[in-house]
Amino acid sequence: MSAASDIAPPRDAPASTGPAASPSPAGGRTRRWLRTARYYIPAIAVFLAGIVLWELAVGAMQLQAFILPKPSAILAALQANWGDGRFALLPSAQATLIEAVGGMVIGTVGGVLVAFVTARWVTVRAALLPFAIAAGAIPIIAIAPLMNNWFGVLSPLSKMMMAAVLVFFPVMVNVTRGLVLVEPSALELMRSYAASESTVLRKVRIPNALPFFFTALKLGATLSLIGAIVGEYFGGASLVLGRIIVQSASALRFDVTWAAILFGAATGIAFYVAISLVERVVIPWHASVRATE
Amino acid sequence: MTDQPVVHLAGVDKVFARGDQPVTTALQGIDLDIAQGEFVSLIGPSGCGKSTLLRIIGDLTSPTNGAVVVNGKTAEKARRDRDYGMVFQAPVLFEWRTVEDNVKLPLEVMGASAERRAQRAAEMLQLVELGDFLKHYPWQLSGGMQQRVAIARALAFEPAILLMDEPFGALDEMTRERMNSEVLRIWEQTGTTVVFVTHSIPEAVFLSSRVVVMSSRPGRITKVIDVDLPRPRNEDTRETRRYFELVTEVREALRHRHDGGPGPADHEHHPEDEAGVASDERTMAEGAVG
Numbered sequence: 001m002s003a004a005s006d007i008a009p010p011r012d013a014p015a016s017t018g019p020a021a022s023p024s025p026a027g028g029r030t031r032r033w034l035r036t037a038r039y040y041i042p043a044i045a046v047f048l049a050g051i052v053l054w055e056l057a058v059g060a061m062q063l064q065a066f067i068l069p070k071p072s073a074i075l076a077a078l079q080a081n082w083g084d085g086r087f088a089l090l091p092s093a094q095a096t097l098i099e100a101v102g103g104m105v106i107g108t109v110g111g112v113l114v115a116f117v118t119a120r121w122v123t124v125r126a127a128l129l130p131f132a133i134a135a136g137a138i139p140i141i142a143i144a145p146l147m148n149n150w151f152g153v154l155s156p157l158s159k160m161m162m163a164a165v166l167v168f169f170p171v172m173v174n175v176t177r178g179l180v181l182v183e184p185s186a187l188e189l190m191r192s193y194a195a196s197e198s199t200v201l202r203k204v205r206i207p208n209a210l211p212f213f214f215t216a217l218k219l220g221a222t223l224s225l226i227g228a229i230v231g232e233y234f235g236g237a238s239l240v241l242g243r244i245i246v247q248s249a250s251a252l253r254f255d256v257t258w259a260a261i262l263f264g265a266a267t268g269i270a271f272y273v274a275i276s277l278v279e280r281v282v283i284p285w286h287a288s289v290r291a292t293e
Numbered sequence: 294m295t296d297q298p299v300v301h302l303a304g305v306d307k308v309f310a311r312g313d314q315p316v317t318t319a320l321q322g323i324d325l326d327i328a329q330g331e332f333v334s335l336i337g338p339s340g341c342g343k344s345t346l347l348r349i350i351g352d353l354t355s356p357t358n359g360a361v362v363v364n365g366k367t368a369e370k371a372r373r374d375r376d377y378g379m380v381f382q383a384p385v386l387f388e389w390r391t392v393e394d395n396v397k398l399p400l401e402v403m404g405a406s407a408e409r410r411a412q413r414a415a416e417m418l419q420l421v422e423l424g425d426f427l428k429h430y431p432w433q434l435s436g437g438m439q440q441r442v443a444i445a446r447a448l449a450f451e452p453a454i455l456l457m458d459e460p461f462g463a464l465d466e467m468t469r470e471r472m473n474s475e476v477l478r479i480w481e482q483t484g485t486t487v488v489f490v491t492h493s494i495p496e497a498v499f500l501s502s503r504v505v506v507m508s509s510r511p512g513r514i515t516k517v518i519d520v521d522l523p524r525p526r527n528e529d530t531r532e533t534r535r536y537f538e539l540v541t542e543v544r545e546a547l548r549h550r551h552d553g554g555p556g557p558a559d560h561e562h563h564p565e566d567e568a569g570v571a572s573d574e575r576t577m578a579e580g581a582v583g
Contacts, residue, residue: 186387189381193450194372204387210389287432
């Protein structure tokens with residue numbers, strides 16, 4: 001994270017009581033863009049070098065394609081199975097993303113609702129928290145057959161519920177913390193205004209919880225895809241990433257497997273980035289957003 | 294009506310208990326009256342209960358025994374009537390609100406119209422000389438500026454009493470002195486009654502009309518010193534002989550209790566007329582330069 005400060009814009013923070021620093025001149029934006037580009041150059045270089053090395057190493061060591069296909073072969077599989085066929089990747093990724101997003105919505109709504117209840121009533125928190133921790137410790141893979149049984153193996157709902165279970169816990173725990181971990185002096189300030197509990201909730205607790213909420217959502221973006229894909233491993237409609245990974249692997253079409261993994265990773269990153277963008281719009285004031293602006 | 298004290302404390306005790314067992318006696322037998330428009334500082338070593346006393350006046354905590362009457366009401370009634378403006382050691386600004394919106398917060402809570410909120414916020418930020426920073430976020434301001442926003446916010450709804458709990462404790466000495474002058478100017482302009490907790494002797498003497506010296510374990514009032522320095526006070530006031538005398542007097546009052554002397558709490562009230570004292574004021578600076 002410290003490296004991120006290299007690309008942060010100069011803070012408009014006067015040292016003491018002097019006048020505010022004037023906004024950066026017109027050239028500042030270009031310079032900042034260049035600095036951002038320079039920041040990413042090493043990572044891009046490492047990525048490209050890795051791909052080239054992979055390609056050369058597979059050829060030099062004469063590895064079989066079912067152990068490790070060349071990047072060029074994966075790229076070819078990606079092209080060949082893009083839109084249609086038995087391993088159509090794009091519609092599969094879309095279907096898996098819908099499951100993940102559906103699970104995200106269900107898990108988030110559930111997590112937020114429970115968080116509000118546990119934050120409001122300490123006794124509820126004391127009663128529920130041990131079970132929440134215990135339930136959170138269940139390996140998700142163990143309940144996949146149950147979800148398929150309860151919500152239908154062919155229905156996307158069973159995969160959504162897998163994702164929802166994974167998303168629920170970080171959302172509930174983080175939002176509870178955000179609602180509860182308010183500076184005591186902020187509460188005293190509101191008390192001195194004779195503010196009602198609902199005013200404190202609206203004006204202090206909820207804004208305070210928003211950064212925690214987005215942290216949980218970003219975790220959830222990755223977790224929901226894991227939940228959906230694990231659910232798919234245990235059966236379901238055939239055009240989903242999980243099924244393609246399982247079936248291409250059993251058919252020894254590892255180039256397709258790798259292409260599907262690539263698709264899964266890209267979907268996960270896109271989901272994460274989308275949430276980060278929403279975060280920037282909703283809480284532009286928060287330090288985590290300011291630092292990477 | 295002016296005869297009635299704004300704050301009346303009689304026989305106030307505060308015992309912090311764990312379960313049924315009393316653990317510490319934070320305050321014992323506190324008697325204090327604060328008049329309309331006074332600037333009263335509470336000073337004492339850490340643990341003397343000066344902050345606790347402030348919090349009792351502001352109904353952020355309740356006394357174990359004794360009477361607290363504020364504007365003829367209980368402290369709780371006074372709080373519900375929004376008689377208190379609070380300033381803490383930390384500015385406690387909300388990072389999701391701009392400077393302007395932070396100052397508007399109490400007015401929002403109290404249901405003021407949007408027009409009045411905007412007007413009061415602009416006025417108060419003008420008063421603390423932050424009129425150009427309405428749209429800034431707290432993190433864009435220095436510590437001293439943030440604390441001025443907190444003061445503007447506390448004054449926004451025109452509370453009868455301003456309660457300040459070591460508001461400049463986290464600031465460097467130079468910023469603190471500048472803030473002291475600001476607070477005096479604001480106090481002179483608004484006429485608000487101020488109760489000010491500090492552990493800085495110069496700060497207490499410079500600002501106050503009365504300095505209440507407290508001792509620790511148990512927290513008691515050991516001496517009340519009238520500060521007869523003429524007003525308006527400014528940076529030159531800090532170099533007058535009377536100022537040094539009063540600083541010494543407060544320091545000795547504090548040290549006396551540190552030595553563990555058993556002496557009973559002696560409340561010294563000198564209701565002198567300030568004009569008479571002002572005339573024979575001579576500055577040390579003049580003497581030193583000559």
